[in-house]
Amino acid sequence: xxxxxxxxxxxxxxxxxxxxxxxxxxxxxxxxxxxxxxxxxxxxxxxxxxxxxxxxxxxxxxxxxxxxxxxxxxxxxxxxxxxxxxxxxxxxxxxxxxxxxxxxxx
Numbered sequence: 001x002x003x004x005x006x007x008x009x010x011x012x013x014x015x016x017x018x019x020x021x022x023x024x025x026x027x028x029x030x031x032x033x034x035x036x037x038x039x040x041x042x043x044x045x046x047x048x049x050x051x052x053x054x055x056x057x058x059x060x061x062x063x064x065x066x067x068x069x070x071x072x073x074x075x076x077x078x079x080x081x082x083x084x085x086x087x088x089x090x091x092x093x094x095x096x097x098x099x100x101x102x103x104x105x106x
Contacts, residue, residue, distance in 0.1 A: 031101065038097045045091055050084035057081055 043051060049070070056066045063081070067074040092098050 034097055034101060038092065038095055038101070041097075042088065042091045042095055046084065046088060049080075050087060053077075053080055053084050054088060 043054075046054070052070055053066060056069060061069070063077045064074060066072070066081075067077040072080065
């Protein structure tokens, strides 16, 4: 996963400057490592099935392809994607490093 994708998934807008090209807040270079650590430590805390589902979804696999690869009923795959995404976001937001990054001065 690229640093850009990690930043766009985790970064909460603040008064920092925005990247003109992408119109997204861009963290300082010193924060990039903290974002990566936050992402991977949180991601590794998810159940193994959720990790597989999210990785495949982030790699642009369709729901049908994900269900076939993992042997999950195609009718329930969208619900599982939503459940895993919510679990991941919840873990990120409750992580102490996320709270630290959110409070960083602009």
